[in-house]
Amino acid sequence: LRKVIEQRRYLDAALEEEFSRRGLDGALVQEMSYGTLRWYGQLDAIASQLLEKKPFKAKDLDLRLLLLIGLYQLRFMRVASHAAVDETVEAVNALGKSWAKGVINACLRSYLRSPGRADGIVARDPAARFSHPAWLVETLRNDYPDKWEQIVSANNERAPMVLRVNLQRQSRETYLDRLNTAGLFARVTELGDGTIILDTPVPVAALPGFADGDVSVQDGAAQLAASFLDAQHGEHVLDACAAPGGKTAHILERTPDVKLIAIDADEKRTAMIEQNLQRLRLGAAVRTADAAIPENWWDGNPFDRILLDAPCSASGVIRRHPDIKLRRRPEDLSALTTTQARLLNALWPLLRSGGKLLYVTCSVFAAENEKQISAFLTRHADAIEQPLTLNIGLPRTHGLQILPGTETMDGFFYACIEKR
Numbered sequence: 565l566r567k568v569i570e571q572r573r574y575l576d577a578a579l580e581e582e583f584s585r586r587g588l589d590g591a592l593v594q595e596m597s598y599g600t601l602r603w604y605g606q607l608d609a610i611a612s613q614l615l616e617k618k619p620f621k622a623k624d625l626d627l628r629l630l631l632l633i634g635l636y637q638l639r640f641m642r643v644a645s646h647a648a649v650d651e652t653v654e655a656v657n658a659l660g661k662s663w664a665k666g667v668i669n670a671c672l673r674s675y676l677r678s679p680g681r682a683d684g685i686v687a688r689d690p691a692a693r694f695s696h697p698a699w700l701v702e703t704l705r706n707d708y709p710d711k712w713e714q715i716v717s718a719n720n721e722r723a724p725m726v727l728r729v730n731l732q733r734q735s736r737e738t739y740l741d742r743l744n745t746a747g748l749f750a751r752v753t754e755l756g757d758g759t760i761i762l763d764t765p766v767p768v769a770a771l772p773g774f775a776d777g778d779v780s781v782q783d784g785a786a787q788l789a790a791s792f793l794d795a796q797h798g799e800h801v802l803d804a805c806a807a808p809g810g811k812t813a814h815i816l817e818r819t820p821d822v823k824l825i826a827i828d829a830d831e832k833r834t835a836m837i838e839q840n841l842q843r844l845r846l847g848a849a850v851r852t853a854d855a856a857i858p859e860n861w862w863d864g865n866p867f868d869r870i871l872l873d874a875p876c877s878a879s880g881v882i883r884r885h886p887d888i889k890l891r892r893r894p895e896d897l898s899a900l901t902t903t904q905a906r907l908l909n910a911l912w913p914l915l916r917s918g919g920k921l922l923y924v925t926c927s928v929f930a931a932e933n934e935k936q937i938s939a940f941l942t943r944h945a946d947a948i949e950q951p952l953t954l955n956i957g958l959p960r961t962h963g964l965q966i967l968p969g970t971e972t973m974d975g976f977f978y979a980c981i982e983k984r
Contacts, residue, residue: 601887635672635675727781784973877897882968937962949963
């Protein structure tokens with residue numbers, strides 16, 4: 565948690581680093597870490613009230629976070645109260661600050677004596693009630709006056725584990741039978757031919773045929789990219805900003821004979837694309853390159869289709885990555901929208917006349933989505949927006965917005981632009 569808050573590290577990367585270093589079985593640690601960040605705004609407000617008379621100093625952030633972890637167990641987990649209190653107090657010793665054991669113990673026992681007092685604090689503070697930073701709530705309120713509460717509520721839910729069956733290898737019905745045989749229960753959704761939603765998340769190693777490429781883990785909203793792109797047989801396709809390669813693979817599963825180039829600016833992330841394609845036994849030209857500088861990697865052969873899954877705030881996937889609420893800052897949006905516009909402008913000349921560019925973000929912010937596309941259309945007279953048809957989602961002035969929780973999906977934005 566300190567790595568997330570002080571260094572703005574990704575939680576999943578911080579956890580992986582700790583598990584590897586310590587050789588931990590991390591299920592409980594992961595639950596407490598994700599849960600504490602998911603409800604950070606609420607837990608922090610309660611902690612401030614409990615510490616009102618004797619607050620910790622800034623250098624004792626570790627103690628404050630330990631208190632939040634204890635409160636999370638008491639408020640949201642099925643851990644026995646006495647065990648949550650005792651173990652949290654005992655953990656103070658590991659921090660080398662045994663002087664604080666009494667403070668932590670008193671705070672947790674005070675919460676247990678008067679949980680209603682904490683509820684009152686949460687009810688009075690919007691940032692605590694919704695467990696979102698005030699700037700994030702305000703941005704959502706401005707962009708979605710009638711739906712912002714629905715969005716923040718969905719952000720605080722646990723995301724389901726969604727699978728994409730490799731239809732080159734077997735039908736969805738066949739794979740459902742394999743799941744049932746393995747004691748894993750799931751249901752289908754009509755949003756994608758190969759989409760399956762597991763009743764309960766499991767490690768990928770527990771999925772039948774995962775290592776052999778029979779199935780991948782990919783949210784339902786992300787699975788829409790390949791169908792919206794609609795690459796045809798033999799076409800020249802670019803997947804820009806392609807890592808970790810889920811959309812790349814899906815395009816190839818749907819249309820194996822496309823000539824696909826997948827690029828990403830980060831060498832480690834490019835390796836992830838190659839690993840995914842190798843597992844799925846799919847082929848593409850994978851390169852480490854900055855999509856915004858085509859002269860360094862483009863051979864001059866125009867593309868029929870371009871998928872731009874642009875860097876964004878990730879505000880649509882907060883339920884999967886609750887650390888976004890703490891890592892992201894309002895000032896980040898300006899830099900992100902500048903990067904998005906730079907990528908759009910750089911890639912547009914690479915598209916042939918009659919070709920299509922699919923712009924994608926996992927954001928719900930209008931500045932990154934419909935406003936970005938509006939500005940692009942204003943700059944490029946040869947750009948025509950093509951409507952995207954889907955029986956769900958929220959049509960915007962430009963593009964289609966999927967809000968978090970819609971048909972169990974993450975929040976995603978899509979816009980399709982054709983070149984005259």
